[in-house]
Amino acid sequence: MVVKQKRLLTPSVKMKWSRTEFLMFAFIFIHLHVVSSQTYNEAVTLLRNKTFFYEKSLRPVTNQSSTLIVNVRFDLVSIQAFDEVQESLTVIGGLTLTWTDDLMKWNPADYSGMVDIVSESGKFWTPYLILTNSVNKLDKVGESWQRIRFTHKGVAVVIQADTWSTMCKADVKYYPWDDHWCGFEFSSAAYGQNEMTLQPVSDAVSTQYYTESGTWELKGSDIHVRYENSSVLFRIHIARKPLFVLVNVVVPIIAMTFLNAMIFVIPADSGERISYSITVLLAIAVFLTLVGENLPKTSNPMPVFSFYLLAVLLISMVITFANIFSLRLYHHNNTGPVKGVFATLTKCVLHVNKCKKENKTVDRANASTKENKTGNKTNVNKLDLSTGYEIEDNSVYACRSCSFMNTDITWKEVSVTFDKICLVVFNILLVLAAFVFFMCVYTKKKKM
Template sequence: MKLSRTEFLMFAFISIHLHIVSSQTYDEAVSLLRNKTLFYEKSLRPVKNQSSTLVVHVNFDLVSIQDFNEVQESLTVIGGLTLIWTDDLMKWNPTDYGGMVDIVSESGKFWTPYLILTNSVNKLDKVGESWQRIRFTHEGVAIVIQADTWSTMCKANVKYYPWDDHWCGFEFSSVAYRQDEMSLQPVSDAVSTHYYTESETWELKGSDIQVSYENSSVLFRVHFARKPLFVLVNVVVPITAMTFLNAVIFVIPADSGERISYSVTVLLAIAVFLTLVGENLPKTSNPMPVFSFYLLTVLMISIVITFANIFSLRFYHHDNTGSVKGVFAKFTKYLLHMNKCKKKNKTVKGANTSTKEKKTGNKSNVNKLDLSTGYEIEDNSVCEYSSCSFMNTYITWKEVSVTFDKICTVVFNIIFMLAAFIFFMCVYTKEKKV
C-alpha cells in the first residue's frame, strides 16, 4: 500500500520522537487494549474527576514552507502538531502485561483534544484524522502527532517587495471545552524547527508563541522574509539598466534618422518588460509595493523622453531660415557662451604658459595672447570680449536642438539616478514591523 505524504510524515515523527516497543507479545498487547477500551467512552474527557481541568501540552514542528500567496493572503506549510496529555483511563501496571510500558494504536478509538485551526483558509474542521496513531505510556501519558499540510490566512505586507518580510500565525483553539475544562499550554516559547527544510524562496527569521487563556487558544507565529536575489537579478537590475539606456537617446546625431525609432523601441521594450514584471508582482493595493511606484515613475519618464526627442527633432529640422529669437535664442546663446568661455580660458592658460617659457625679456608681450594672431592678452578679457561679440551672433535652430539635447541628457540621467536612489533608500530604511 502506498502511503501519502502526510501519513509518511506522521509515522516519521512517531518513530523519531519515541522509542520502539520491543519484547512484548501480540496477545499481551491485544489483552491490554481490550481491557482498557472495554468501558472507554471517547466522547468524554479522560479524567476520573470530571470537575478537574485537563491540561494539554502543545508544540508545533515546522517542516517546510510550501507557498505564500500574496494575492489570496495565505500561507501553506507542512508541519506537525504534537499534543501531550494524561489519560487517567489508560494507566496500567507493566508487570501485568509482560513488562509493556507503552502501546500504539489508532487515535480514533480514544479521546483526543477537539481543536480547530481558527484562521484556516479551508473549511473549519477538527484537527487530526482517526487513522493517525496515538501512543500511551503505562503512566497514562498520551502523545499524538497530527502531521498535515496547513493553510492559514495571513495579512501580506508587500510594501518593500522584494525585500518584504511577514508574520503569519496558526491559531489552534478549543471550541468544545471551556477554560476550566481543558487548558492548552505550549511546551516551549518558539516553533520547533528540528526537521525544518530551508525554502528556496523564503528565509525563516524566527517565531514565537502566544497563548490566550480566555479563548483557550494557542497562536504559533513564524517570521519569514523573501530571498530577493532572484528578483534583484532578473527584474530590478534590468529595469534600472534600461532606464539609463533610454536616457542616452539624445547622444544619437539627429541627422542619422534613427532617433525616433530608437526612442519608440526602447519605450515599447520597457512597457512590455513592465507588463511581464507586473504579472509577477503582488496584486494588492493595501499597501502598494514601493517597487510598483518606481516602475510607474520609470515608464512616465520614458514617455516624457519620447516627447522631448520629438521636440528636439522638430527644432533641428525647423524650416525657418531666419534668426532665432525669444527665450530659446537667449538661453542657447547663454549656454554656448559659457561653454566657449571655458574653452577659451583653457586655451589662453596653455598659450600663456608656452609663451612665458619662450619670452622672458619683454613683459608687455608676455601678458596677453590673441588666439587669432598668436599674441598674449589678459585672461579676464577673454570672456568679456566673447560676451560682447557672441551674444550678437546668429543662432540657428540646429544649435537650439543641440543645446536642448545636451540639457536633456544631463537632466534625465539625474532624474533616473534620483528615482533609483529614492527607491533603494526607501527599502534600506524600512521599518521592521512585528
Template structure:
C-alpha cells in the same frame, strides 16, 4: 576473574529481558481491558473529575515552507503538531500486564482535542487522518503527532519588495471546547528539527503564545525574509539599466531618424517590467511598493523623453526664414553657451541667442539681426540635448540611489 564476572552479568541481563518480554496475548488482553471492560468512551473528556480541564501541551514541528502566494495572501507550510495530554481512562499498571509500558492505537479510537486551524485559507477541517496513530504510556500520557499541510491566510506587505519581510500567524483552536473544558499550553513552541530550507524565504524569527481567555487558542508566528537575489538579477538590475539608457536618447543625433523609436522602445520596455512586477503583488491598495513607485517614476521620465524627442524632430525640420526663433529658445541657447563655457584660446565665443558676442578676427560688434541669422533650429535642438542629458542624468541617478537605499534599509528585516 573479571571475565567471569562480566559473563555472569550478561547472562543475568539476558534472563531479565526474557522475563520482562510480553506476548501478543498480553497486548490483546490490555486493549480489551482498556477499551471494553472499562467501557472506554471517546466522546467523554478523559478526566474523572469532569469539573476540571484537560491540559493539552502543543509543539509545532515545521518541516518546510512549501509556498507563499502573494496574490492569494496565503502561506502553505508542511509539518505536524506534537500534542500531549493525560487520559486518565487509559492508565494501567505495568506489573499487571507483564511489563507493557506503551501502546500504539489509531487516533480515531481515543478521545482527542478537536484542534483546527482557525485562519485556514481553503478549507476548515480537523487535524490528522484515520491512518495516524497515537502513543499511550502506562501512566495515561497520550502523544499524538498528526502530519499535515497547513494553508493559512497571511496579510502581505509589499512596500519593500523584494527586500520585504512578512509576518504570518497560524491560529489553532479547540473548536468545540471552552476554557473550562480544555486548556492549551506551550511545550517548545516551534521546532525546526526536520526543517528543509526554502529557496525563496528564510525564517528570521519564530514565536508562539497560548491563550485560554475564551476559546483555547495557540498562535504560532513566523517572520519570513524574502531572499532577493533572483529579483535583483532579473528585475531590478534590468530596470536600472533601462533607466540609464533613457538618458542616451539625447546622445543620439536627432537627424538620424531613430531617436523617437529609441525613446518609445525604452518606454515600452519599462512598461513591461512594471506589468511583470505588478503581477507579483496582491490586488489591494493598502500598500504601495517602493519598486513599483520607482518604475512609475521612470515610466513618467521616459514619457517626457518621448515627448521632448518628438518636439525636437519637429523643431529641427523648421525653416528659420519662415519660423523665427522665439525668445524662449534664444534664452535656452544662451544658458547652454554659458554652462559649457564656449571660450577657446582667448577668442570670443560664438554669437549666442541674444547676439551679444561673436567669434571674429576684429573687435567689431555685429548688429542683432546678423547674430540671429547665424542661430539655427539645429542649434536650439543641440542646446536642448545638452540640458536634457545632464538634467535627466541627475534626476535618474538621485531617484535610483534614493529608492535603492530605502529598499536596502528595510526596518522590518532587522
C-alpha cells in the same frame, strides 16, 4: 605435550569454568524470557482490556467536571510557498499534542512489564482542534490513521503532521526587501475553557526539523495564548531573500531607464530615435506589469517599488515627448533666424561651451609659453590666439565680451542644444528617483 596439558586441568579449574558458563547462560535465559514475554498477544490483551468500555466521544478523565490540560508544540519543517497576491502561506509542520488519559493507565507488571503502546489515534479520544485562519475549509486537525502513543501512566502523545495553508496579510511596502509575520491559530471548537485548556510547551516555534527555504529566511517566531487558553497562535517571522528579484527585476529596470535617457545622444538624422524611445518605454511597461502581478491587489500599503516604477514610467513618457519635440525643432520648415526664448537659451549654452573650449586652448598656450622662456624674465603683454582671450603677464583674462554672440541661430542648433539640456536634466531625475527608492529601503533596514 598433550599429557602435560591434561595434568594442568585440575578439578578446581573445571568447576570454575562451569560456574561462569552457568551464570552466562542464566543471564541469557532471563533476558530472553523478559523480551519474549512482551508478545503480540499481551499487546492485544492490553488494548482489549482498556478499550472495552472506552468511549472516544467523551473526555478521557475520570472526573468529568475537571479541566483537561493539553500541551501543544508546533514543529516547522519547511516553508513551501508564500503567495503575495492571495495573501496565504503554506508550510509543512507537525502539531504535537500531549495530555493525560485516565482510562489508559495500567500496571506494567500485569502485562509482562509493558510500559507503553502505540495504536491508531482514530480509536481513542483526541483533542478536537481546528485551524481557524485556514485558507481551505475548516476541518478537524489530524487524521484517524495517525499513530498515538500511551504510557502506563496514561500520558498520550500524538503528532498531527500536515501541510498547513493559512491566511497571512502581506506587507510589501519595501518589496523586494519585505518581511512578514504569519500565524497558525489552533482553537478548541467543541470544549469550553472549563473543559479543556491549551498550554504551549515553549515560547517559540520548534525548528528542530526545519529545512532552509531558497526564497524566504526564517527570522524568528513567538507564541500567544488567546481567548482564555482556548486558542494558541504560533507566529513565524519570514523575510524575503531579495537577490533573485534584485538581479532579474530591479537592476534591469534601472539600466533601461538610463538607457532611455541616452536617446538624446543619437543624431537626429539617423531616423531611429522614435523607435528606440518607444521600445524602451514598452520594455519598462512590461516590467511594471510583471511586478504588479506578483504583488497583492491592495492599496494599503502600496509598495515603494511601485511608486519608483511609476516615476520611471512617467519620466520615460516625458523623454519620449521631449524627443518628438526635439525632432520637430530639428526639421523646422522656417529657414529664417530664430528669435525669442529659444534663441536666447541656445546662445547661452553655445557661449558657455565656447568659453570652456577657449579656456582649455589658452591653458595649453600658457604651458607652451612657459616652456619656451630662457635667460632673463620676459613679459608677454598680449597673446592673441584668435579665441577672444587676452594673456598678460602669463595670466588668462576672461572673454573680451560677456555678451551673447551676435550671430544668427538656426533651428538645428536649437534642437542640438535642447538635446544637451534634456540629457543632463533627465539623468539627474533618474538618479534622484533611484536614490530616493534605495534610501527608503535603507531606512527600513536600519530600523530593523
